[in-house]
Amino acid sequence: MQLLKGLPAAKKITAEVKEKTSKMSRPPKLMIVRIGADEDALSYENGAKKRMEKAGIACEVRAFDADVETEEFYEAYAALNRDPETDGILLFRPLPKRFSMEKIEALTDPEKDVDCMCTVNMGRLFLGQEGFKPCTAQAVIEILKYYEIPLTGKRAVVIGRSAVVGKPLAMLLLSENATVTVCHTRTKDLVERAKEAEILITAAGQAEMVDGSFVSEGTVVIDVGINVRPDGTLTGDCAFDSVSEKAAALTPVPGGVGSVTTSVLARQVLEAALKKGE
Numbered sequence: 001m002q003l004l005k006g007l008p009a010a011k012k013i014t015a016e017v018k019e020k021t022s023k024m025s026r027p028p029k030l031m032i033v034r035i036g037a038d039e040d041a042l043s044y045e046n047g048a049k050k051r052m053e054k055a056g057i058a059c060e061v062r063a064f065d066a067d068v069e070t071e072e073f074y075e076a077y078a079a080l081n082r083d084p085e086t087d088g089i090l091l092f093r094p095l096p097k098r099f100s101m102e103k104i105e106a107l108t109d110p111e112k113d114v115d116c117m118c119t120v121n122m123g124r125l126f127l128g129q130e131g132f133k134p135c136t137a138q139a140v141i142e143i144l145k146y147y148e149i150p151l152t153g154k155r156a157v158v159i160g161r162s163a164v165v166g167k168p169l170a171m172l173l174l175s176e177n178a179t180v181t182v183c184h185t186r187t188k189d190l191v192e193r194a195k196e197a198e199i200l201i202t203a204a205g206q207a208e209m210v211d212g213s214f215v216s217e218g219t220v221v222i223d224v225g226i227n228v229r230p231d232g233t234l235t236g237d238c239a240f241d242s243v244s245e246k247a248a249a250l251t252p253v254p255g256g257v258g259s260v261t262t263s264v265l266a267r268q269v270l271e272a273a274l275k276k277g278e
């Protein structure tokens with residue numbers, strides 16, 4: 001079985017971005033916006049900062065206290081969206097419930113929305129137009145492309161239909177001419193549907209839910225899930241050993257899709273800056 005590590009794909013994308021940023025008059029700038037100090041967010045933030053540095057992208061963090069007033073936050077967020085020196089903004093979600101995502105969306109400049117959070121960019125994706133893609137969903141495509149796994153005409157099955165991963169990923173796979181089935185908690189005969197896949201992508205957020213019984217011989221399996229075991233270690237949606245016995249290829253967790261996400265983010269910040277004519 002081929003192990004589809006994310007790092008080589010991430011390094012390739014980062015090098016391509018770096019090559020372009022090194023020729024620019026100023027580095028493109030990403031602003032990470034965070035409310036509170038959630039451990040997962042901090043860990044992603046650290047990874048993103050390192051990746052931006054390697055890609056020649058300036059990265060700043062604007063962190064708000066967990067109890068920040070909504071109006072104070074909206075004002076600051078709007079100002080960042082107007083700031084000509086900020087090319088891309090990554091807002092960590094979910095936000096505390098007192099914040100209105102509708103209001104935040106209205107304050108978001110779609111041309112700085114480098115993680116494809118707002119309806120304009122999601123609409124562009126669904127219509128097959130140019131625009132920013134949700135970084136995790138795009139990272140799946142990047143891994144498949146890096147390892148030269150053909151998508152045209154292939155039966156792809158996605159387990160998960162969230163707005164952040166499953167749905168946009170289905171659209172990206174369609175754009176690559178795969179034939180796509182999207183599964184969720186109400187799907188009947190999930191194992192049968194999964195077994196139809198030539199490319200199986202798991203984004204359910206259920207630790208090791210997918211074992212070898214879901215996988216036909218020779219299937220390429222991409223595990224998007226990041227789940228924390230009771231002992232604090234990370235695991236994917238796939239039971240690694242069991243799936244490896246059947247799959248032709250499988251991404252590890254950690255070290256798979258997650259490692260490519262921030263390099264896609266870097267590329268989209270570069271694109272945002274280039275679009276502005278920097």
Ligand code: NDP
Nearest residue numbers: 136160161162165184185203204205224225226257258261
């Ligand atoms: P959500 O919880 O928002 O969505 C999970 C989806 O999986 C839902 O559509 C749900 O169905 C479906 N699902 C859950 N359990 C089952 C089941 N037993 N059978 C079939 N379908 C099921 O999660 P996200 O999409 O945000 O994230 C998914 C996973 O990806 C998580 O582990 C997350 O940590 C990880 N992730 C990884 C990233 C990375 O960089 N690698 C980035 C973002 C997320 P229904 O709609 O019916 O409820």
